[in-house]
Amino acid sequence: MQMPAPDQMVIGRKDRIVARLQEVLPRDAVIHDVMETRAYECDALTAYKCPPLCAVLPETTEQVAAVLRICHQENVPVVPRGAGTSLAGGALPTADSVILGVARMNDVLETDYDNRFVRVQTGRTNLSVTGAVETDGFFYAPDPSSQLACAIAGNIAMNSGGAHCLKYGVTTNNLLGVRMVLMDGTIVDLGGAHMDAGGIDLLGVVCGSEGQLGVVTEATLRILPKPEGALPVLIGYDSNEVAGQCVSDIIQAGVLPVAIEFMDRPCIEATEAFAKAGYPMCEALLIVEVEGSPDEIAHQLDLISEIANRHNPVEIRQAADADQAARIWLGRKSAFGAMGQINDYMCLDGTIPVSQLPYVLRRIGEMSAEYGLGVGNVFHAGDGNMHPLILFNANKPGDLEKCEAFGADILRLCVEVGGCLTGEHGVGVEKRDLMTTQFDPEDIEAQLRVKDVFDPKWLLNPAKVFPLAATQARRTVG
Numbered sequence: 001m002q003m004p005a006p007d008q009m010v011i012g013r014k015d016r017i018v019a020r021l022q023e024v025l026p027r028d029a030v031i032h033d034v035m036e037t038r039a040y041e042c043d044a045l046t047a048y049k050c051p052p053l054c055a056v057l058p059e060t061t062e063q064v065a066a067v068l069r070i071c072h073q074e075n076v077p078v079v080p081r082g083a084g085t086s087l088a089g090g091a092l093p094t095a096d097s098v099i100l101g102v103a104r105m106n107d108v109l110e111t112d113y114d115n116r117f118v119r120v121q122t123g124r125t126n127l128s129v130t131g132a133v134e135t136d137g138f139f140y141a142p143d144p145s146s147q148l149a150c151a152i153a154g155n156i157a158m159n160s161g162g163a164h165c166l167k168y169g170v171t172t173n174n175l176l177g178v179r180m181v182l183m184d185g186t187i188v189d190l191g192g193a194h195m196d197a198g199g200i201d202l203l204g205v206v207c208g209s210e211g212q213l214g215v216v217t218e219a220t221l222r223i224l225p226k227p228e229g230a231l232p233v234l235i236g237y238d239s240n241e242v243a244g245q246c247v248s249d250i251i252q253a254g255v256l257p258v259a260i261e262f263m264d265r266p267c268i269e270a271t272e273a274f275a276k277a278g279y280p281m282c283e284a285l286l287i288v289e290v291e292g293s294p295d296e297i298a299h300q301l302d303l304i305s306e307i308a309n310r311h312n313p314v315e316i317r318q319a320a321d322a323d324q325a326a327r328i329w330l331g332r333k334s335a336f337g338a339m340g341q342i343n344d345y346m347c348l349d350g351t352i353p354v355s356q357l358p359y360v361l362r363r364i365g366e367m368s369a370e371y372g373l374g375v376g377n378v379f380h381a382g383d384g385n386m387h388p389l390i391l392f393n394a395n396k397p398g399d400l401e402k403c404e405a406f407g408a409d410i411l412r413l414c415v416e417v418g419g420c421l422t423g424e425h426g427v428g429v430e431k432r433d434l435m436t437t438q439f440d441p442e443d444i445e446a447q448l449r450v451k452d453v454f455d456p457k458w459l460l461n462p463a464k465v466f467p468l469a470a471t472q473a474r475r476t477v478g
């Protein structure tokens with residue numbers, strides 16, 4: 001993965017830039033010591049690292065605007081950062097860039113149960129949004145597995161999803177409005193406290209724009225009343241393909257579970273060793289969760305079990321109460337950590353039409369044998385959002401490159417079968433060079449023109465999302 005050479009003129013002006021930033025921020029909010037900047041050298045895609053020029057931690061929208069104004073005048077690239085959990089390298093700095101972290105901006109600004117929204121500063125973690133309203137019987141639906149750590153800022157930038165997004169939609173379906181600061185320091189409000197604000201849907205453009213258009217400082221989020229109850233059923237199969245077919249059949253039958261999660265044998269074995277959730281040893285496991293009143297839950301679980309039984313499951317285990325439900329979820333929620341204990345891995349994020357699951361799973365198995373690298377599959381199967389985890393050894397020369405090539409082939413396969421490069425993790429640097437697989441030059445040019453409008457100097461989060469060759473002329477303008 002290539003990054004452009006940093007601007008030495010900017011690096012040479014570091015002292016002056018830091019001094020100007022210190023004029024508008026508290027002293028401890030400007031981190032410029034070389035050792036301390038290493039804390040910001042990467043996000044959760046740890047294969048790529050580069051300490052920034054400096055990092056700033058503002059506490060208000062006005063401070064963000066003041067920082068951006070200075071960086072705009074000084075032609076300094078800015079990389080917005082939430083909690084740094086991006087798996088796509090979205091918050092990876094360059095040596096000439098300022099990291100603008102919103103971690104200190106984590107207040108709840110307004111809660112309105114009558115109109116069902118909460119307004120927060122975007123440094124607030126995903127889980128603590130629900131934490132702020134759950135005692136009053138409400139919750140915020142999008143639930144990335146990283147929800148304990150990741151911030152609403154990154155969720156908006158990546159249009160993040162999670163297990164329960166099958167029913168409730170991803171971030172864009174639960175975002176009502178944002179306050180955002182443009183690169184020149186202008187503060188804009190998009191959307192409002194209600195669905196579907198008037199005018200062009202600029203909120204829809206901003207959600208999922210990966211820090212390319214502005215720094216989002218406040219978000220108005222839709223909250224929902226907690227359902228009466230929810231219960232999962234665990235279904236084991238002797239084959240990945242059969243499990244994939246079962247998912248496809250559940251969706252085709254018109255049942256709408258809140259979640260359908262999939263784990264294959266490598267993941268089952270790793271999570272059993274790690275979390276001891278009591279899963280059956282089989283080739284593939286599905287966790288299907290439904291919610292509603294006790295009658296609704298019973299009805300839906302019966303339908304799902306009937307469909308599952310048509311495919312000769314190894315086991316069907318319906319949770320009868322909250323304890324059994326937590327046990328079923330325990331392994332799935334520990335899966336990423338468990339896989340990390342046994343190997344280095346790269347987590348992919350392609351999305352495919354659900355009916356293609358059996359074929360794509362088989363092809364991934366074949367490619368795994370061809371590349372000689374193991375793969376574990378754990379993903380949101382209900383909406384076709386695959387997360388193959390390619391296992392490799394970071395200390396073995398050539399293994400990372402082999403893993404990257406294998407990952408690229410899997411993502412090309414996703415596009416080939418009618419899906420796309422990313423379901424929820426975003427493009428970042430990870431899939432940047434694959435964008436030409438999905439978009440022709442005219443499509444990419446149209447997207448670049450959107451950025452031209454918001455960030456004419458191309459200073460925000462440069463060298464991400466779009467292939468370097470397509471953006472080079474624009475980046476040098478900055």
Ligand SMILES: Cc1cc2nc3c(=O)[nH]c(=O)nc-3n(C[C@H](O)[C@H](O)[C@H](O)COP(=O)(O)OP(=O)(O)OC[C@H]3O[C@@H](n4cnc5c(N)ncnc54)[C@H](O)[C@@H]3O)c2cc1C
Pocket residue numbers: 043044079080081082083084085086087089090091102122143144145146149150151152153154155156157158159160161162163210211212214215216217336424425461
């Ligand atoms: C173990 C694990 C599990 C995960 N599971 C899921 C999952 O289930 N679903 C899912 O969708 N993702 C998942 N992720 C990926 C990641 O957590 C999400 O992409 C998350 O939304 C990133 O949030 P963050 O605050 O950490 O953002 P960061 O990593 O800090 O940044 C992500 C992107 O957002 C931009 N950005 C940050 N702040 C702002 C801002 N204020 N304004 C504009 N742009 C900004 C950055 O420039 C970058 O491009 C997982 C990650 C890990 C490590």
